[in-house]
Amino acid sequence: MTELLKSWLSQGPSGQQLISFNHHDIVTGGLFATQVHHLHKRLVTSSEQRWLLACDSSDQFAVGLCAALLAGKQLILPANTQPGTLSELTHEFDAVLADQPLCEGKQYIALKKELSQPLAPWPKLPPDCDFGELILFTSGSSGYPKAVRKTLRQLDAEVTVLEQTFAKHLPHCSVIATVSHQHIYGLLFKILWPLAASRPFLSDLVEYPETLSYYTALFPKLCLISSPAQLSRLPEALGFERQIHTPSLIFSSGGPLSLEAAQGIRQCYGSFPIEVYGSTETGGIGYRRQHSADTPWRAFAPMVLNIDPEDNALLLQSPYLEDNQVLRCEDKITLLDKELFRLEGRLDRIVKIEEKRLSLTQMEGLLNSHPWVQQSHLLLLEAPRQQLGAVVELSAYGKQQLAIEGKLSINNGLKAHLLSQFERVTLPRRWRYPDTMPMNAQGKLLKQEIVQLFDHD
Template identity: 40%
Template sequence: MAGGQAGLAAGGPDRGDAVGAASPGVRLGRGRRGHPGPAAGSGRRCHRPLAGAPLDPEVEGLVVFTSGSTGAPEACPKRLRQLFDEIDALEQAFSGASPGGTVIASVSAQHVYGLLFRVLWPLATGRSPQARSLVYLEDLAALLPDGERAVLIASPTHLSRLPVEAPAAATRVEHVFSSGAPLPDAAVPEALRVFGRAPVEVYGSTETGGVAWRRRDPGSPTCWQALPGVDWRIDDGQLAVRSPHLPTSDWTTGADRAVAVDGGFELRGRADRLVKIAEKRVSLQALETCLLQGGLLTALCLVMLDESRAQIGVVAVPSAEGWELLDREGRRALAEALRTQLLDVVERPSLPRRWRFLPELPRNPQGKSTQTRLQAEFDPRRPPVRTLARDGGKVELTLLVEPTLPQFEGHFPEHPVLPGVAQLDWALLFGRECFDIDGEFTGVEALKFQRVVVPGTRLTLTLEWQAGRLGFRYQSALGPHASGRVQFGEVPAA
């Protein structure tokens, strides 16, 4: 879940499961407060709870932070009753999700979605949580006991990168959960191909908790349906909710625009995305809509840049037509064509001035394009990325070594050459972003520089992550340029 965005996305019931059915096994919350136990009839051996004082449901037992996708992360205290009530609602809505099965996750338990779906819900209902994280779907069989059914807790990022050949163990995944951001439309048919079912997405946020769910199976309704215990209404075009997952019993109006439809509601983007540029109010939502309708882009994110004056940056994925224009006339021509499109919705002084074109949007493991990560794309030391391909633990990027990169300054005036330390820095930078490496840099081994890199080179950077080592290799049409392995160690305890 993340503040202000469609956050919880879960994989849930078959269409025949009754949303709002009685919860058979949740033991967190009212009654035996704070003592989780297996679901009745789960077939698992019950043990006597450890002695201890009952938990006070009104205690603020957890503080979570919003993701920063719409600004700086903000602290969000949670009372225990909010967590207990949300687990109750999940079991009522998704009790048919492999009771007694194994819960396997690709998301961290440090994320509130991971905490709820990967840890608390399984412990409260008799499902077995797998402690190890699923990094690649190909590793599913190693984490799933023989004969066990599985519930997969995944993120949109993970579901957007499913392998071409599905592993045999995928047939034992009976329910798929996804969270962290809206699930891309293209991920739905891929999930159907691999798992035989679409994920059930659950809409919500860090602040509101789970609000509603949907599952985009062929022929099924695609509108959002409220989770048990959640009331909703449309206030002046914006979604308002009232639920036990909130710290108050009052109606709370969020920042998402919505319309009521038969069976639920549909989301229509955010309503609070107004910024002031050159003394004029600018709707970021209107800019995004206009740019996507022009046919030159397939996806984009807007970011406020931390500079001397307020300025909008655009991180975008061009369409085939957009890439063709970029390759034929350059980045400046594509940016100017997009700026011209925007003159219908914004005055010229307020137009975006900074553009970055990528093969895919940068996202964290929860599928969020955070403001911090988007701002990093405008670091002048980053080379433009033209293509990006993934295959399990291997990533291949095409980098454009432009003459304007600051790494060439002073190295050397008459015959500029890209420094070896810059090549190592890029391997570390893209390695951490592509593989979410937490460890601390401890050294380099087998480092070789075989051929200089000059301005204008189109470099292929191949990265491989295995057992705490990041292998890298630079090549171009001229042949190999550099290679080596970067070692990482555990981050020391504070």
């Protein structure tokens, strides 16, 4: 297996390589190398080893990423920059590399485009250079953020496999994304893979269908990195009409894409999106183009799949994991042969809301800390559309406030409490306040009765 990413990172881009672009600006390899050079110089003289990395602009994020990896630093990538999230992680990092100061009392280096810096070469590395590593934080089943360590070897293995698997479909493509580079999917597909394969990427996030149409008209060959929630809404926004200008390839990851959405994308763009299944811990495990409801997944070439005979949980061996250990995943699967499989649902309390991984246990813990709440239970509702439901047994004080202020005020107060750690799109949309939590004589939750609370609005 070639070391595509490591080779590029060691040598740097050619002066003429187009790194990134947006509607008013481009970054060439020469400018990118200069920015990385000057930031690397500052980082190697800093005693701080653990740096939080967060930046909205993908080109400046890439500058910080490359400079820190070359300087042998450890990079902390938070799931979001909500104050509660950063507060929970504050002991995990010593300094901040970002486009704005995020934490008081920590050393801070601003990521911003400096056009007045003297041109400089890519940092020269000693032969025995130890590259830095990344730590991503994701929702653990225990309810606490779980640190996932990614070495350059692991990231390189995945970038190389992606190139070997899909390069024939991506001749001289530019890459645009509707997803954030702060998470593993966007990090790999929008930043690391394009850099290593010399494909320019859009430095901005595509937020509107009109922006997407603008770039598909501008670039004859385009690769779109998107998510199920965004792709599900896109056909309606495009009027379910066949588009004159279409991306060469569309990727979707972060959660299940409905067959209806896949067919809608094909109707508008002429081809099915490629869905990638995986997680922060595992990286990409398999992919498919969903032609029908039972289209199986195909494992990426280096994966070795098995199942736990007790509950059919996926047992995975992958070069993207440390020490090639066997990892038990909390996804139930049916193994059709050594390469093909079907997903049969989750075995734990981690869910995806708008492609954002969420621990129900963690959110319940925060809810239960509010003085209005005695206890709570969250569940994923599938009808009339997928959304989070909250069943809350209020404390005596909470019941008093409910009687005085009304349900809407209580809803808004609890949502404001959750916003200290969770993004707004992940919050419960439907709330129920029974006098007591439905339980049996043994103190076990009566799941069916809880679900029935949402039968009528």
